[in-house]
Amino acid sequence: MMRRASLLLLLCALGAASLAATKCNPPSGVVVQAFERLPGYVEPHTPGSGDPAEMPTAAPITALLGADVDLNWIDVLKTRWDNGSGAPPRAIIILIPGFLGGATTFDPIARDLVARFNGSIEVWAIDRRPNQLEDRLGGRYALQGALDPSCTVSPPLPSCPIFVGAQFYSPDLDAAPAGDFPGPGDLDLDLDGVLDPQGPLVDGFGVSRLPIVLAQNDVRFMAYWGLDTYFRDWKIVVDSARAIVGSSGLVLFGGHSQGTTWSSTFAAYDFDPDPAHVVAGYQLIDGLILLEGGGVGAGQATKPTYAQYQTSVDGLDNPGGPEVYLSSFSGIPLQNLGTSGEVSAVAGLFQPNEPALIQRTPTFGTGLVGALLSAPSTNRALAGLFLDDDFSPIGAFRASMGFSDNGPNTYTTLTGFSPFYLAGAAPGGARRTWREYNDPGLPTCPPNTFNVTPGCALLDNGPPSVLPADPPRVNGREVEVTSLTDFLLTQVGKGNGFEWYFASGRPNLDFSYGRDSSGLVAGALAVDPSNEGPLVITQNANVNVPVLAIGGSNGLAPEPKSFANYLASIATPAADEHVVILEGYAHLDVISAKDNGAVPPVVDFVNELLQRKLLQSF
Amino acid sequence: MRKLIFAWLLVCGAVPAHATLLVIDPAQSALTPTAGAPQSLSGVIAIELGAEPPLASNTTFDVSALSASASGGLAIGLQPSLANPGAGVLSPTGAFLIPNLFLRLVDGANLFDLTVPNVLGSYGAIPGCLAGTCLQTSFDVDTGGPLGIVNVQVFAAVPEPATAALVAFGVGALAAARRGARRGTR
Numbered sequence: 100m101m102r103r104a105s106l107l108l109l110l111c112a113l114g115a116a117s118l119a120a121t122k123c124n125p126p127s128g129v130v131v132q133a134f135e136r137l138p139g140y141v142e143p144h145t146p147g148s149g150d151p152a153e154m155p156t157a158a159p160i161t162a163l164l165g166a167d168v169d170l171n172w173i174d175v176l177k178t179r180w181d182n183g184s185g186a187p188p189r190a191i192i193i194l195i196p197g198f199l200g201g202a203t204t205f206d207p208i209a210r211d212l213v214a215r216f217n218g219s220i221e222v223w224a225i226d227r228r229p230n231q232l233e234d235r236l237g238g239r240y241a242l243q244g245a246l247d248p249s250c251t252v253s254p255p256l257p258s259c260p261i262f263v264g265a266q267f268y269s270p271d272l273d274a275a276p277a278g279d280f281p282g283p284g285d286l287d288l289d290l291d292g293v294l295d296p297q298g299p300l301v302d303g304f305g306v307s308r309l310p311i312v313l314a315q316n317d318v319r320f321m322a323y324w325g326l327d328t329y330f331r332d333w334k335i336v337v338d339s340a341r342a343i344v345g346s347s348g349l350v351l352f353g354g355h356s357q358g359t360t361w362s363s364t365f366a367a368y369d370f371d372p373d374p375a376h377v378v379a380g381y382q383l384i385d386g387l388i389l390l391e392g393g394g395v396g397a398g399q400a401t402k403p404t405y406a407q408y409q410t411s412v413d414g415l416d417n418p419g420g421p422e423v424y425l426s427s428f429s430g431i432p433l434q435n436l437g438t439s440g441e442v443s444a445v446a447g448l449f450q451p452n453e454p455a456l457i458q459r460t461p462t463f464g465t466g467l468v469g470a471l472l473s474a475p476s477t478n479r480a481l482a483g484l485f486l487d488d489d490f491s492p493i494g495a496f497r498a499s500m501g502f503s504d505n506g507p508n509t510y511t512t513l514t515g516f517s518p519f520y521l522a523g524a525a526p527g528g529a530r531r532t533w534r535e536y537n538d539p540g541l542p543t544c545p546p547n548t549f550n551v552t553p554g555c556a557l558l559d560n561g562p563p564s565v566l567p568a569d570p571p572r573v574n575g576r577e578v579e580v581t582s583l584t585d586f587l588l589t590q591v592g593k594g595n596g597f598e599w600y601f602a603s604g605r606p607n608l609d610f611s612y613g614r615d616s617s618g619l620v621a622g623a624l625a626v627d628p629s630n631e632g633p634l635v636i637t638q639n640a641n642v643n644v645p646v647l648a649i650g651g652s653n654g655l656a657p658e659p660k661s662f663a664n665y666l667a668s669i670a671t672p673a674a675d676e677h678v679v680i681l682e683g684y685a686h687l688d689v690i691s692a693k694d695n696g697a698v699p700p701v702v703d704f705v706n707e708l709l710q711r712k713l714l715q716s717f
Numbered sequence: 718m719r720k721l722i723f724a725w726l727l728v729c730g731a732v733p734a735h736a737t738l739l740v741i742d743p744a745q746s747a748l749t750p751t752a753g754a755p756q757s758l759s760g761v762i763a764i765e766l767g768a769e770p771p772l773a774s775n776t777t778f779d780v781s782a783l784s785a786s787a788s789g790g791l792a793i794g795l796q797p798s799l800a801n802p803g804a805g806v807l808s809p810t811g812a813f814l815i816p817n818l819f820l821r822l823v824d825g826a827n828l829f830d831l832t833v834p835n836v837l838g839s840y841g842a843i844p845g846c847l848a849g850t851c852l853q854t855s856f857d858v859d860t861g862g863p864l865g866i867v868n869v870q871v872f873a874a875v876p877e878p879a880t881a882a883l884v885a886f887g888v889g890a891l892a893a894a895r896r897g898a899r900r901g902t903r
Binding site: 214219713 | 744799800801802804805806812814816826831833834835859
């Protein structure tokens with residue numbers, strides 16, 4: 100514990116030293132943040148269920164987690180503010196991460212919120228089940244050894260645990276950029292300038308091994324990790340929160356990005372399989388919080404029948420069947436992105452100005468991402484170029500973190516992507532470097548021009564859409580609000596902000612019903628009149644809890660109308676629908692910004708609902 | 718004169734028109750740290766109720782404006798970024814609870830936001846209250862610093878006409894000082 104605290108303090112000091120103005124806010128000694136593991140819904144097919152339907156555990160999973168595997172657990176990252184009183188919170192906010200997101204993505208806003216309330220609320224962020232399957236050995240090794248003297252010299256020595264952790268995950272490609280890292284050539288540990296094999300590490304079982312990367316057929320039980328399984332997990336979390344705050348306290352439920360789809364569908368879910376009874380998600384909570392996502396939509400025009408649904412599930416269950424987890428996104432292999440994130444975040448925090456370690460990996464050294472991020476960069480700049488709203492072509496992966504202007508930036512538009520700057524090589528063989536979000540020298544337009552290098556960090560995106568029928572559009576003057584240090588911290592230590600094995604097969608099938616699976620329920624009842632079946636999204640029109648919706652004008656929910664479709668589909672009175680658009684915020688800023696503009700609306704929402712509750716019980 | 722004070726605060730944008738204004742009694746209000754000398758507390762508090770007493774059931778009790786000052790120079794107000802930083806509930810017995818009171822403290826050039834959980838007190842015709850309506854509360858704030866735990870005692874009442882002129886002068890000075898401090902911190 101002391102070691103961890105010391106590391107955090109050092110991270111703060113590092114941030115302050117390298118960024119000049121980064122502050123550790125709130126003080127690290129008062130925010131208490133830890134994962135808690137709760138027994139989850141016992142899904143029968145899942146390893147550890149003990150049910151006759153339990154599927155065999157694949158050898159790689161046993162190697163990763165031990166012989167006595169049980170995957171029916173819920174990991175919840177609980178953030179609270181220790182004010183010394185020991186009093187229970189009056190409100191608990193439960194948040195669901197977005198597409199590919201892990202629980203720690205909420206770290207910055209969770210810290211802000213609990214500090215703002217001085218102990219009277221807690222924020223619980225949920226790690227979906229597949230996070231249990233990530234082999235984080237290399238990342239942990241890198242972080243634990245990041246202060247080793249071999250890492251703190253420049254250039255770092257080949258024995259630096261950050262390099263060793265990287266080598267655990269990735270063979271050295273001996274690809275460009277060549278240079279001085281860590282010796283004459285590249286990442287290879289023995290400095291001989293040729294392709295190195297991956298390096299083994301010793302895991303918690305005392306076994307020396309290479310990383311364990313799971314194949315689709317290793318996790319076929321994920322055919323049963325759909326909305327029903329997740330929601331029953333989360334109901335356990337909601338019930339646990341209610342037991343703490345009582346009937347006079349608040350349990351608020353929400354999410355970020357696709358997490359708004361998950362959370363609003365949870366509200367519409369009927370947990371009681373008896374068609375004569377309803378236990379709806381919305382009845383268990385006191386309000387919904389939608390962050391940068393419009394909530395659940397109508398679903399596909401033609402929804403699978405009950406028979407088609409069962410056939411699809413059978414297909415997912417069978418070896419060689421369709422993907423149960425998403426293997427790639429926009430050409431990026433997601434497992435590689437996960438492993439890269441583990442070590443590149445450590446490198447970005449502890450070796451910010453060294454050549455980018457991760458540009459030598461298969462993920463970032465080759466393919467589409469390699470092409471987009473080909474300019475030789477520092478560790479810190481590479482993280483910025485990958486995630487910043489000005490350089491990332493993927494709107495869902497964007498935060499306003501600063502800028503890089505020590506090389507050419509080509510304004511680029513690609514079909515299906517947001518416009519972005521393609522960073523070229525810095526002149527004179529230098530590496531691209533990063534200006535932090537609070538750098539007073541960040542370029543603006545005007546006087547710069549957006550499509551003339553170096554472009555601008557602070558662009559005015561103009562007015563919102565004019566006609567009610569127009570689709571929402573990015574608008575307003577951009578801001579720079581997210582600390583790269585804060586963001587990188589979400590990737591290391593207790594958890595990470597990325598889901599390596601994002602369950603896609605069964606959830607995508609379930610999401611095809613949108614906010615109404617009553618046709619599927621009817622099909623199930625025709626087979627068994629006592630059981631509403633595998634997916635019971637039937638209560639959306641009855642959802643009547645207050646809703647707080649917050650978008651970013653530079654994000655994916657840039658105007659109030661971004662939430663209109665969902666809000667029109669539920670029974671919440673207009674007076675209880677609160678919509679806030681934060682000007683200039685990109686998609687991730689809403690949960691990662693410093694002095695986050697999303698915090699005051701959440702505080703107001705909690706205040707209002709607490710007062711309403713107390714009217715009944717004080 | 719009471720109307721004059723009220724009108725003046727209205728002009729300052731601090732008090733909604735339907736709020737009840739109470740003046741903090743410095744003789745009965747203080748900040749008392751575990752280490753160090755007590756400081757008296759003065760200023761004004763505006764309260765908005767959902768329904769006027771006598772009450773048959775709970776009603777909303779909102780501290781809608783606060784301008785207070787400790788004798789050591791600390792200025793105390795509500796956090797300006799929030800819509801309802803002093804949202805609470807009043808029971809028919811006259812007891813009130815503010816689950817979270819969001820304060821902004823200005824000490825010279827330093828500005829702090831402080832949330833005080835579970836502020837309990839009494840409101841109305843309470844013992845020791847010579848006016849028709851008074852407010853009394855007491856709570857502790859753990860500063861985490863050299864002052865240790867600070868006990869906050871507040872007794873405020875609707876001002877009597879005889880003291881209103883003096884109060885108006887004090888409130889005016891207080892507000893002017895606070896405005897000056899705010900300018901200094903921006």
